[in-house]
Amino acid sequence: xxxxxKLTKTYRTGxxxxxxxxxxxxxxxxxxxxxxxxxxxxxxIRCVNRLVEPTSGKVHLGxxxxxxxxxxxxxxxxxxxxxxxxxxxxxxxxxxxxxxxxNVLSGRLGYVGFWRSFLxxxxxxxxxxxxxxxxxxxxxxxxxxxxxELSGGQxxxxxxxxxxxxxxxxxxxxxxxxxxxxxxxxxxxxxICELCAERELAAIINIHDVALAQMFCQRIIGLQKGEIRFxxxxxxxxxxxxxxxxxxxxxxxxxxxxxxxxx
Amino acid sequence: MPILDSAGQxxxxxxxxxxxxxxxxxxxxxxxxxxxxxxxxxxxxTWAFVWDAPRIAADMASRSWPPRWSYMETLWAPLWDTLNIxxxxxxLALVMAVPVAFLAARNTTPSAVFVRPIAxxxxxxxxxxxSLIWALLLVSIIGPGVLAGLIAIALRSIGFCAKLLYEAIExxxxxxxxxxxxxGASRWQVMAYGIMPQIMPAFAGVAVFRWDINLRExxxxxxxxxxxxxxxxxxxxxxxxxxQVALILIVILVAVVVSEWVSAxxxxxxx
Numbered sequence: 001x002x003x004x005x006k007l008t009k010t011y012r013t014g015x016x017x018x019x020x021x022x023x024x025x026x027x028x029x030x031x032x033x034x035x036x037x038x039x040x041x042x043x044x045i046r047c048v049n050r051l052v053e054p055t056s057g058k059v060h061l062g063x064x065x066x067x068x069x070x071x072x073x074x075x076x077x078x079x080x081x082x083x084x085x086x087x088x089x090x091x092x093x094x095x096x097x098x099x100x101x102x103n104v105l106s107g108r109l110g111y112v113g114f115w116r117s118f119l120x121x122x123x124x125x126x127x128x129x130x131x132x133x134x135x136x137x138x139x140x141x142x143x144x145x146x147x148x149e150l151s152g153g154q155x156x157x158x159x160x161x162x163x164x165x166x167x168x169x170x171x172x173x174x175x176x177x178x179x180x181x182x183x184x185x186x187x188x189x190x191x192i193c194e195l196c197a198e199r200e201l202a203a204i205i206n207i208h209d210v211a212l213a214q215m216f217c218q219r220i221i222g223l224q225k226g227e228i229r230f231x232x233x234x235x236x237x238x239x240x241x242x243x244x245x246x247x248x249x250x251x252x253x254x255x256x257x258x259x260x261x262x263x
Numbered sequence: 264m265p266i267l268d269s270a271g272q273x274x275x276x277x278x279x280x281x282x283x284x285x286x287x288x289x290x291x292x293x294x295x296x297x298x299x300x301x302x303x304x305x306x307x308x309t310w311a312f313v314w315d316a317p318r319i320a321a322d323m324a325s326r327s328w329p330p331r332w333s334y335m336e337t338l339w340a341p342l343w344d345t346l347n348i349x350x351x352x353x354x355l356a357l358v359m360a361v362p363v364a365f366l367a368a369r370n371t372t373p374s375a376v377f378v379r380p381i382a383x384x385x386x387x388x389x390x391x392x393x394s395l396i397w398a399l400l401l402v403s404i405i406g407p408g409v410l411a412g413l414i415a416i417a418l419r420s421i422g423f424c425a426k427l428l429y430e431a432i433e434x435x436x437x438x439x440x441x442x443x444x445x446x447g448a449s450r451w452q453v454m455a456y457g458i459m460p461q462i463m464p465a466f467a468g469v470a471v472f473r474w475d476i477n478l479r480e481x482x483x484x485x486x487x488x489x490x491x492x493x494x495x496x497x498x499x500x501x502x503x504x505x506x507q508v509a510l511i512l513i514v515i516l517v518a519v520v521v522s523e524w525v526s527a528x529x530x531x532x533x534x
Contacts, residue, residue, distance in 0.1 A: 051441055082447035093442035097460040106456050110447025117448075118455050159442075166446055 001027045001202040002048065002170050003067075007057035009043050009226075017043040019226040020057065025170075027063065028200040030193055032213035032234075035223035036246050041206040044223070045172040048204070049085045050078060061085070061170065083110035086163030086201075088192070090175035092155040094147040094162075101143045103158050104130045107165035126165070133161040137191065153184035157191070164195060171196060171203040178208060185209065189216045210242065210254050327505035334507045338495060338514060344409050345491035345518070348484065349477040352416030357470055360421050364428035371432055371458065382425070390422030394480045398489035412489035416477050423476075424469050431465035432458065467533040471526040478522045482515045 002025045009018040017040040025031055033041050046052035048059055050070060059070040061081060070081055086107070094103045108126045109117055116122065122130075134140045137157040142150065147158060156176060163171060173192060177185035189205075193216045196203045207213045213220055214234040222230030222237075222245040230241050239251035267274045278286070365371045367382035397415035405411050435458055443457035485493020492511060499507040 049445055051445060079447045079449065082445060085445070087442065087445040089438055089442055091438060093438040095439050095443070095456060095460050096436075097463065098456070106443060106448075107446050109443065109449075109452045109456065114449060114451050114455070117452055162442075162446070172445075 001025055001029075001061070001063060002204075003060040004044075004048070005058040005060070007044070007047055007059065008055050009040070009047055009052060010055045017226050018047065018054070018057075021223075021226070021228060023221065023228070025202045025204065027169075027202055028196070029219060030196050030203045030205065030217050031219045031221060032217035033204055033206045033221050033223055034208070034210055034213055034245065035229075037208075039223045039245075040226040041223055042174055043226075045087075045174055045204055045206060048170075048172055049082050049087065079110060083166055084169045086166045086168035086171045088156070088159050088163050088171065088173040088176050090178045092152070092159045092179075094155055094158055096146075096148040098147060099143070100134070100139065100145050100147060100150070100158050101130060103147050104134060104161045104165055107162040110166065129165055130161070133164055136195075137161050152180050153188065156180065156184075156188050160188075160191060160195065164199075168201065171201050171205075173203060173205040175206050175208065177212060185212060186215075193217075210237070323505065327509035329506065330510035330513060331504075331506035332510065334510050335514075338492065338511065341485070341490075341492040341495050342514060342518065344412075345481045345485075345493075346478070348409060348412040348416055348481040348489075348491055349474060349522075352413045352481070353420060353470065353474045353477050355413070355417035356420030356424055356473065357466075359417070360424035360428060361466075363421065363425040364432060365454075367425060368429040368432035370435075370437070371454070382429075386422040386425045386429075388422070389418055389420075390426070392419065394419035395483060395487060398484045399487045402488045407488035407490070409490035412481060412484040412491055415484060415489055416481055419480070420473050420477060424473055427469045428462065428466065431462045431469075435461040464533055468530055471529045475522050475526040479519055482518070 002023075004021055004023040006020040006022060007018055008016070008020050010016050021040075021044065033044065035041050043052055047054040048070070050073075054071055057071065060067045061070055061084060062068055068077075068081060070078065073081060095106065098106075102120065105120075105122050105126060106117075108122060112122060112126070131140065131143070134143055137160055139154060139157055139161070142154065142158075147155060150158065171192070176188055176192060180188060189212055192203065192205070195201070205213070205217065214237060217234060220230065220232060220234055220237055221228055222241065224245050229244050230237070242251045242254065243249070267276075363382050363385055366373070366378050367386060369375065369379070372379045372382070394415050397418050398412055401411040401415050405414070439461065440453060440457035443453050448456065481491050481493075482496075483493045485491045485495065486497050488494070492515065496508065496511045499511060
């Protein structure tokens with residue numbers, strides 16, 4: 001569904017954030033991207049939808065005949081491609097002064113003309129879908145609240161609804177749980193994974209919490225200094241692997257013991 | 264090197280000796296300049312008039328008291344004009360200031376090399392010319408009346424409003440803009456959804472603040488013939504009708520206090 005070819009990003013300061021990353025994600029796969037701060041995780045997902053312009057390399061979205069190449073697109077075609085990629089942010093990135101409903105509907109901006117969106121005259125089908133999604137994430141009664149009145153977990157649910165109303169093929173998720181408490185973190189991760197399963201979405205989830213990644217994701221990629229150091233199933237993630245990704249540390253408490261995983 | 268190590272004991276001072284001397288020299292020069300200026304101004308002043316001032320002021324006050332309350336009848340219309348000059352002038356200024364602000368803000372300008380300097384030039388040039396001078400120019404261009412005052416107020420306010428607005432635009436939270444961009448929204452949609460909601464409080468604050476200032480400024484525009492209550496002030500001063508002058512000053516004071524109250528209320532409601 002998503003294929004990265006030799007994706008490279010060198011910032012103007014000369015920092016190489018990504019170094020020829022090759023990665024292929026099939027339909028329906030939820031992938032966790034782990035690595036130390038500054039490893040290039042955020043840069044990687046932002047290069048996919050070109051919020052950050054990659055220096056070189058290719059990004060293919062879609063399967064077989066329908067596949068499109070994103071890095072060479074003109075800005076109008078890029079906008080169309082962005083509709084297919086939902087994005088979820090660390091600090092939720094909701095428009096704070098708008099209502100929950102407006103925030104969810106803003107996911108349809110790529111499909112609706114300027115004046116319709118400016119006057120908030122969205123097609124009824126979009127509004128129906130917004131209500132359905134709000135119900136799905138458990139916020140139906142909050143539709144009229146302003147986004148800054150919600151708690152962190154609720155805001156992230158709105159962010160998820162906004163990403164899903166785009167009807168995307170791929171979800172790009174940047175540290176979805178970094179500002180949430182442990183219980184809410186699990187609920188949010190569970191929700192994202194359930195929704196990906198329901199809709200057969202491919203997802204890249206940047207995450208600092210290795211245990212959460214192991215708990216919810218089918219595949220784990222370890223990124224260090226812009227290069228992939230590990231690519232495998234959660235069960236293969238041992239202390240030696242974490243040492244190559246993050247550096248020397250006692251990893252026993254961080255990761256799930258193998259026997260528990262098997263049970 | 265504020266930290267000195269003498270015989271094993273570390274002492275600390277905010278400044279070392281040279282920095283201390285430079286500061287003393289700076290103070291010395293400052294005081295010397297002040298004294299020199301004082302002397303110059305004193306030479307150019309006719310002190311006889313100054314010593315006379317309290318008597319003259321008391322005389323003027325006694326002539327202007329009590330105010331001529333009946334004159335109020337002729338003041339309502341110019342007062343209404345003044346209010347219109349301030350309000351419509353502010354609205355006109357805002358209409359023009361918004362695009363200028365977007366062109367001047369570093370994160371929204373289409374070109375930082377060509378367009379931004381032009382926008383900044385507009386801001387600086389409209390700000391640097393006082394509205395009384397604008398009015399003077401406009402009265403000779405489009406003739407005396409309310410329209411000249413209105414445009415003078417509008418031109419003078421563009422720079423002020425645009426400057427505060429573009430600073431607000433530069434301080435917005437960029438992740439919200441990123442999120443809207445990531446949905447595939449167009450440039451204008453990003454503005455309407457990602458930027459506009461974030462600068463609305465600043466916009467409303469700037470609008471009432473400037474309206475408040477403009478009400479004061481528009482009271483004097485009449486002095487140069489640009490309509491409003493200043494016109495009455497001018498004619499009353501010309502015929503030395505001090506009771507009328509007193510009434511006009513009281514009316515202006517009340518108008519300003521009311522505008523202050525209104526803008527405080529509006530700002531409180533928004534923020």
